[in-house]
Amino acid sequence: MATRDAPDLVDALLDGEHRALARVITKIENRSPGYRDLVAALYPHTGDADVVGITGSPGSGKSTLVDKMAKRYRDAGHEVGVIAVDPSSPFTGGAVLGDRIRMASTSTDMDVFFRSMSARGSLGGLSTATADAVKALDAFGKDKIVVETVGAGQNEVDVVKTADTVAVLVPPSSGDDVQMLKAGILEIGDVFVVNKADLAGADKTVTELKNMLDMRDAEPGDWTPRVLETVAKSGEGVGAFLDVLDDHAAWLDDSGRRERQRHERHAEELRTLLREDVGDLVEAELDRRGGVDELAARIDAGETTPYDVADDVVEPLADCLDEQRD
Numbered sequence: 427m428a429t430r431d432a433p434d435l436v437d438a439l440l441d442g443e444h445r446a447l448a449r450v451i452t453k454i455e456n457r458s459p460g461y462r463d464l465v466a467a468l469y470p471h472t473g474d475a476d477v478v479g480i481t482g483s484p485g486s487g488k489s490t491l492v493d494k495m496a497k498r499y500r501d502a503g504h505e506v507g508v509i510a511v512d513p514s515s516p517f518t519g520g521a522v523l524g525d526r527i528r529m530a531s532t533s534t535d536m537d538v539f540f541r542s543m544s545a546r547g548s549l550g551g552l553s554t555a556t557a558d559a560v561k562a563l564d565a566f567g568k569d570k571i572v573v574e575t576v577g578a579g580q581n582e583v584d585v586v587k588t589a590d591t592v593a594v595l596v597p598p599s600s601g602d603d604v605q606m607l608k609a610g611i612l613e614i615g616d617v618f619v620v621n622k623a624d625l626a627g628a629d630k631t632v633t634e635l636k637n638m639l640d641m642r643d644a645e646p647g648d649w650t651p652r653v654l655e656t657v658a659k660s661g662e663g664v665g666a667f668l669d670v671l672d673d674h675a676a677w678l679d680d681s682g683r684r685e686r687q688r689h690e691r692h693a694e695e696l697r698t699l700l701r702e703d704v705g706d707l708v709e710a711e712l713d714r715r716g717g718v719d720e721l722a723a724r725i726d727a728g729e730t731t732p733y734d735v736a737d738d739v740v741e742p743l744a745d746c747l748d749e750q751r752d
Contacts, residue, residue, distance in 0.1 A: 432460050436467045439566055447539060447566050454558045455543055465558045471565035473688070475507075476675050477573065479589030481611065484577040486595035487621040491658035491667075492574050496538050498668055499570045506538045507563035507571040509556060539568065554702075557588045557695065586614040587694055590687060591674045593617040593667075596635065599627025612638060615651055616674050619667060623655035649677050704743075711739050 438446035450468075453461045478495075480488050489510070496506045543556060556573060563571050575585050586592055594615040618639070620631045635653045644650070652670050656663035678684035712718055724730050 432463045432467065436464060439468070439562065440471060442567065444536065444539065447562060448541075450562045451541055451543075451559045454562065455555045457555070461558075465561060468561050468565040472561045473564070475560075475564040475569050475571045476671075477560055477564075477571045477588060477590045478671060479573045479575065479585035479592040480595065481575045481585050481592065482577060482595030482619075482621075483597065486577070486597045487658045488574050488577065488595055491595065491619070491621060491656065491664070492572050494658050494661050494664045495572060495668065498664060500535055500538060504570045505568045507560075507566070507568035508538065508540045508574065509559055509563070509571070510540070510542045510574045511556060511576050512542050512544060539563065539566075554698065557691075560588055587691060590678060590684065591616050591671055593619055593671070595619045595621050596631060597622055598625045598631045612642065616649060617667070617670050618651060618653045620653070620655045621658050623663065624657045624660075628655055647681065649674060649681075649683075707743065708739060711742075715739070 435446055435450060439450055450464055452458075453464060480492055480495075482488055492508060492510070496508060499506045541559065543559060560571055560573065573585060573588055592614050594611055594617070596618060598620055618635050620628050620635070622628070632653055632655060639651050639653070642651075654663060654667050654670060656667055658664065678687070712721065715721060721730075721735050725732060725735070
């Protein structure tokens with residue numbers, strides 16, 4: 427497997443080899459040389475999976491719910507992929523929780539592919555590699571893909587860039603968590619789940635969520651977010667939760683929203699890739715000019731300004747683009 431070139435690796439993945447899938451995702455996560463060729467080759471084979479994002483505050487029971495979701499999906503005959511975005515190790519950059527046992531109900535099921543990935547410090551706990559890993563799972567044939575985020579708070583809005591449907595988990599008696607939703611997550615949630623609903627305060631949390639959603643601006647024909655209660659540990663309410671996910675998937679198709687989401691996702695992905703590439707070009711040019719520290723020292727000495735340096739660095743790039751257009 428280690429000696430396979432990109433075409434062979436892609437063919438093996440498309441043929442259903444789990445080792446090939448694991449190796450492709452490793453190359454994607456590590457941004458290994460040639461990973462872009464792999465992702466580009468997978469693109470024509472994507473677009474069939476339902477992608478569900480599970481987000482919410484730490485301790486809300488996300489991992490337990492994802493475990494129960496995967497079991498229900500498998501019982502219904504689906505092939506499942508799970509990406510759990512974990513905190514990054516400050517020493518290696520890897521996922522510090524990546525070696526834990528999180529999928530107890532499906533740990534021996536080869537048709538549930540679980541992968542822990544490092545957040546690598548990105549906002550919302552979603553690394554830039556997550557979307558590409560979802561493509562690999564999609565191309566492999568996983569028709570249900572769940573992305574569980576690290577639970578970093580308001581910045582979880584990044585999950586919407588990857589998922590078709592976003593579920594936000596909120597623990598009961600959690601007034602501060604409900605108030606926090608106002609800052610961003612409220613706007614991206616398609617389903618709100620009060621998990622651990624057997625604990626005191628669940629009814630109050632449901633009421634608070636519904637009141638907040640009633641104040642949300644909505645356009646005619648928009649999806650109306652649902653508020654559900656679950657006890658993921660026992661499985662109570664999980665079936666109803668999956669039914670709502672199916673309802674939202676059907677609405678995406680019937681309303682045409684899925685195609686618009688896909689277009690917006692491609693546009694954002696293009697912007698991200700261009701920013702990365704241009705950033706690399708600029709870093710290389712800065713190094714050629716002596717490095718950022720040397721340039722900053724010139725600014726310290728009053729010899730130039732950040733604006734002048736930026737203009738000097740970008741001008742040759744702009745000139746090249748002008749020549750290409752001519």
